[in-house]
Structures are given as structure tokens and as C-alpha cells.
Amino acid sequence: MWLLDVLHTIFSLYSKLADCSTRMRSIVSFYFCYLLCLCLGIACVVFVSIWNSQWRGGFAWDGSALQFNWHPVLMVTGLVVLYGNGAVLYRIPLTWGQNKLPWKLLHAGVMLLALLCSILGLCAVFDFHHTNSTPNLYSLHSWIGICTTALFTTQWVMGLAGFLLPCSPMSFRKLLKPAHVWMGGCILILSIVSCISGINEKLFFALKGTTNGTVPYGNLPPEALVANSLGVLIVAFGLVVLKILSNQKWQRPEPRSEDLGYSPLLQDDS
Numbered sequence: 352m353w354l355l356d357v358l359h360t361i362f363s364l365y366s367k368l369a370d371c372s373t374r375m376r377s378i379v380s381f382y383f384c385y386l387l388c389l390c391l392g393i394a395c396v397v398f399v400s401i402w403n404s405q406w407r408g409g410f411a412w413d414g415s416a417l418q419f420n421w422h423p424v425l426m427v428t429g430l431v432v433l434y435g436n437g438a439v440l441y442r443i444p445l446t447w448g449q450n451k452l453p454w455k456l457l458h459a460g461v462m463l464l465a466l467l468c469s470i471l472g473l474c475a476v477f478d479f480h481h482t483n484s485t486p487n488l489y490s491l492h493s494w495i496g497i498c499t500t501a502l503f504t505t506q507w508v509m510g511l512a513g514f515l516l517p518c519s520p521m522s523f524r525k526l527l528k529p530a531h532v533w534m535g536g537c538i539l540i541l542s543i544v545s546c547i548s549g550i551n552e553k554l555f556f557a558l559k560g561t562t563n564g565t566v567p568y569g570n571l572p573p574e575a576l577v578a579n580s581l582g583v584l585i586v587a588f589g590l591v592v593l594k595i596l597s598n599q600k601w602q603r604p605e606p607r608s609e610d611l612g613y614s615p616l617l618q619d620d621s
């Protein structure tokens with residue numbers, strides 16, 4: 352009989368150890384992806400800034416081409432890098448054991464900053480077009496871009512109303528959450544599509560070769576190399592963020608139903 356007890360203890364110890372090592376491996380691989388996400392995000396901001404300061408003449412807010420240069424910098428920083436980092440905040444295992452409310456506020460704050468950057472980025476290009484009597488919203492890039500920003504604005508307002516206002520009913524939060532998560536991924540994909548199409552359009556406009564004294568895009572001058580690499584970095588950043596968002600094991604654990612019944616922080620766990 353005692354032999355059975357010993358075997359049972361050894362077996363349960365072994366399964367606990369195996370469970371622990373699987374969890375450790377999952378956490379280590381999360382932090383690897385998260386570090387990659389941070390590095391790629393920084394690289395995107397560095398590349399878009401270098402491109403526009405070194406090859407496009409720098410920045411100003413005077414209706415000139417230098418004002419346009421704010422557009423790519425603010426769109427990449429806001430709708431890609433800040434947005435992507437805001438989206439993965441809840442997945443950081445370090446935050447799981449803590450009250451969700453401060454992380455909710457940080458998530459909403461980072462997304463608000465992303466939204467403000469993108470609105471300012473749109474103001475830069477609309478104002479530049481207005482000053483130079485260029486028509487608005489004629490390109491595929493501008494159509495996708497304006498829809499992306501409109502969806503992001505709607506998503507932010509719905510998120511605020513659904514998850515942060517204390518008066519929003521629990522049933523509404525439950526209904527909203529899957530739609531919010533799905534729409535969040537869609538907005539990131541659309542932002543990346545907008546950036547790729549914008550970079551391509553700008554390179555075709557700027558690197559005409561004979562007509563404006565630049566080396567043609569077809570000869571792959573250093574500017575094109577940097578801007579193409581920016582596109583590759585943006586795609587890689589997006590793929591890492593989507594990988595983090597889609598891994599079930601990296602989702603913040605839901606509170607157990609028996610805890611929910613007694614939790615005074617019920618409002619914070621949606």
C-alpha cells in the first residue's frame with residue numbers, strides 16, 4: 352500500500368515539474384517575441400525618421416514638402432508602432448497577477464497617443480494638399496488610410512464606452528470584447544497595408560530620375576533601399592504583434608467564475 356502512495360507522490364511531483372517547465376518555456380518565448388517587437392518598433396521609427404530627414408529634406412509646418420514629411424513619420428509611429436505596442440500590453444505575464452484597471456488605463460492611454468499621432472499625421476498631408484491645390488482622397492492608399500483611421504477612432508470610442516465607463520453593463524462588455532479583439536487585429540493589418548502602399552507611392556512620386564534630377568527607383572538608389580527596408584521592418588513588426596495576439600497561451604487568464612461571484616473588482620475584469 353505504502354509503495355502505491357510513494358509512486359503516486361512521485362508521479363504527481365513529476366507532472367507538476369513538467370507543467371512548470373512548459374509554463375516557463377512559454378513565458379521565455381513570450382519575452383523573446385516581446386523584445387523582438389520592441390526592437391522592430393524602434394527600428395521602424397528610426398528608419399522612417401532617417402528617410403525623411405536625410406533624403407526628403409527634414410521637417411517643417413509651412414505647407415511645403417517638408418510638412419508632408421511629418422505624415423509618414425507620424426503614421427508609422429502612431430498607427431503601427433504605438434498601436435502595436437498598446438495592443439500587446441495585456442499579454443505581458445508580469446501584469447497578470449495585478450489589478451487590471453491600471454493596465455486598462457495604460458492601454459487606453461497608449462491607444463489615445465497613437466490616435467493623436469495619426470490625426471496629426473493626416474492633418475499634415477491634408478493641409479499640404481490644400482496649400483498646393485492637390486486633390487484629396489484620389490488614391491487607393493488614401494482610401495484605405497482614411498478607412499483605417501476612421502475604424503481606429505470608432506474602436507477607441509467604443510472601447511472607452513464599453514470597458515472604461517463604470518456605467519456600461521457587463522452584458523455589453525461580454526458582447527463587445529470578441530469584436531474589439533478581432534477589430535484590433537484588422538486595424539493593425541490595414542495600417543500595415545496603408546504604410547506599404549504609401550511608401551511605394553511616395554517612392555514612385557519622388558524617384559522619377561530624369562525629370563527631377565534623382566536616381567530612378569528602378570536603379571534602387573540608397574533612398575529606395577532605406578524606404579523598402581522600412582516597409583520590410585513594418586511587415587515584420589506586424590507579424591510579431593499578430594503572433595503575440597494569436598497565441599492562446601499568452602492571453603491574460605480570465606478570472607475563475609467562483610472568484611467573479613465575490614470580486615469587488617468585477618468591473619475591471621472584462
Ligand code: HEM
Pocket residue numbers: 422423424426427430431473476477480486487488489490491492493494495496497499500541542543545546547548549550551552553556
Ligand atoms: C497607417 C498609415 C497611413 C495612413 C492611415 C495614411 C493615410 C493617408 C491619407 C488619408 C491620405 C490622403 C490625404 C489627402 O487626400 O489629402 C494620404 C496621403 C498620402 N500618403 Fe499616407 N497614410 C499612411 C502612411 C503613409 C506612409 C508611411 C507614407 C510614406 C511616405 C505615406 C504616403 C502618402 C502620400 C505620398 C500621400 C499623398 C498622395 C495620396 O493622397 O495618396 N502614407 N495618406
